[in-house]
Amino acid sequence: MATVFGKIIRGELPSEKVFENERILAIKDIHPVAPVHLLIIPKKEIADLQSLQSEDFALLSEIISVAQQLAKQFKIEKGYRLLTNNGSEAGQTIFHLHFHLIGGRQLGPMA
Numbered sequence: 260m261a262t263v264f265g266k267i268i269r270g271e272l273p274s275e276k277v278f279e280n281e282r283i284l285a286i287k288d289i290h291p292v293a294p295v296h297l298l299i300i301p302k303k304e305i306a307d308l309q310s311l312q313s314e315d316f317a318l319l320s321e322i323i324s325v326a327q328q329l330a331k332q333f334k335i336e337k338g339y340r341l342l343t344n345n346g347s348e349a350g351q352t353i354f355h356l357h358f359h360l361i362g363g364r365q366l367g368p369m370a
């Protein structure tokens with residue numbers, strides 16, 4: 260099913276891109292919860308972490324590598340949070356796998 264992120268990936272909706280290659284797009288979150296709030300999104304349509312198949316596990320390594328690069332680029336490498344919400348009970352609202360990269364202020368407790 261087409262999600263907002265699917266439309267952004269296909270260029271049908273605008274976004275502030277901070278990284279892109281053949282497999283991954285990273286954009287600024289439209290409602291940032293911290294001075295740096297980026298979304299790292301595999302272009303492949305995968306609903307959530309729990310749906311990820313073993314053949315896609317390499318994407319996770321690449322997402323972590325992109326997160327490290329972006330953390331340096333945005334000067335938050337000393338402290339940041341990289342997280343994904345899996346399922347609506349965890350607060351997921353867009354059912355296309357994505358990781359939040361959050362930093363730039365003292366972060367509070369997890370939940």
Ligand code: 5GP
Pocket residue numbers: 263274275286287288289290291298343344350351352353354
């Ligand atoms: P989730 O709640 O699924 O873990 O995260 C979805 C995130 O996407 C939220 O932080 C929300 O602010 C962000 N978001 C929703 N719609 C858009 C949009 O159209 N553009 C961008 N850049 N971010 C969006």
